[in-house]
Amino acid sequence: MKTQIFYFSSTGNSLCVARDIAQAIGGEVELSAIPRALKTPVPVTASAIGIVFPVYIWGLPAIVRRFVEQLDIPPSTYIFSVATCDGNAAGTMLQLRELLERSGHVLALGKIIRMPGNYILMYGAEPKWWQKRRFAKAKSAVQRIAPLIAARKPGKVDCGTWLGRLLLSKFIYNGGMKQIQTTDIKFRSTEPCNGCGLCVKVCPVRNVALHEGRPRWLHHCEHCLACLQWCPQGAIEFGKITEGRGRYHHPECSASDFMF
Numbered sequence: 169m170k171t172q173i174f175y176f177s178s179t180g181n182s183l184c185v186a187r188d189i190a191q192a193i194g195g196e197v198e199l200s201a202i203p204r205a206l207k208t209p210v211p212v213t214a215s216a217i218g219i220v221f222p223v224y225i226w227g228l229p230a231i232v233r234r235f236v237e238q239l240d241i242p243p244s245t246y247i248f249s250v251a252t253c254d255g256n257a258a259g260t261m262l263q264l265r266e267l268l269e270r271s272g273h274v275l276a277l278g279k280i281i282r283m284p285g286n287y288i289l290m291y292g293a294e295p296k297w298w299q300k301r302r303f304a305k306a307k308s309a310v311q312r313i314a315p316l317i318a319a320r321k322p323g324k325v326d327c328g329t330w331l332g333r334l335l336l337s338k339f340i341y342n343g344g345m346k347q348i349q350t351t352d353i354k355f356r357s358t359e360p361c362n363g364c365g366l367c368v369k370v371c372p373v374r375n376v377a378l379h380e381g382r383p384r385w386l387h388h389c390e391h392c393l394a395c396l397q398w399c400p401q402g403a404i405e406f407g408k409i410t411e412g413r414g415r416y417h418h419p420e421c422s423a424s425d426f427m428f
């Protein structure tokens with residue numbers, strides 16, 4: 169039985185969860201990066217599909233929403249999802265469930281898994297020992313849901329609290345998403361920038377271009393922060409707020425995993 173997993177990830181948490189699921193369920197598993205699948209559609213040919221992604225502003229990243237909206241899923245396909253977050257996903261899984269329901273599909277299982285946070289606008293990378301604890305817990309969580317996925321059985325859909333769903337995943341999410349594309353006006357490159365262009369390559373939506381050897385942001389940003397987190401020189405800042413904060417990426421991933 170074939171399974172297809174579509175993933176979005178900017179610093180590797182969701183990619184590693186997708187890889188762990190693939191390993192844990194066994195059989196034939198095809199992993200497809202959502203940014204690439206948006207450009208070159210990947211037909212759904214498997215009996216099960218998974219959608220794995222990070223939580224953004226207590227909801228679905230815009231790129232994941234666009235992807236699900238255009239995905240042509242044959243009826244009776246088993247659909248599961250895992251979202252990674254650093255603390256609170258609120259109603260993220262319900263957003264996905266509702267989106268799928270609009271095209272007549274059922275989300276059979278929706279799991280939230282906590283991982284180290286990558287939202288450097290609020291905090292820098294957490295200590296390594298603490299990250300390791302989260303990785304271990306995440307791997308256990310994958311082991312718990314893997315038998316259900318392998319057997320195409322329904323499981324729980326993590327819903328959050330009603331207050332979180334209303335306040336965070338509706339009001340704050342809708343407000344945040346309206347502004348997200350142009351938040352990139354605050355990105356800037358600093359002195360150590362050597363024009364290597366990695367920021368251009370890891371941007372999932374081609375929102376970064378080099379101009380006279382320095383990055384420029386083009387105002388159709390997903391706010392994934394890959395450009396900033398993967399810069400080998402640590403030479404990208406968001407205003408002043410990210411100065412001195414530790415960069416983060418999952419230790420099992422490298423920048424080449426994010427070049428589309």
Ligand SMILES: Cc1cc2nc3c(=O)[nH]c(=O)nc-3n(C[C@H](O)[C@H](O)[C@H](O)COP(=O)(O)O)c2cc1C
Binds near residue numbers: 178224227256393
């Ligand atoms: C723009 C943005 C918004 C985020 N919003 C949330 C959030 O609302 N709740 C949360 O728990 N984590 C939030 N995070 C943290 C990520 O969801 C989390 O670190 C995730 O595991 C990153 O996955 P990735 O490495 O696959 O990109 C946010 C991160 C970013 C970049």
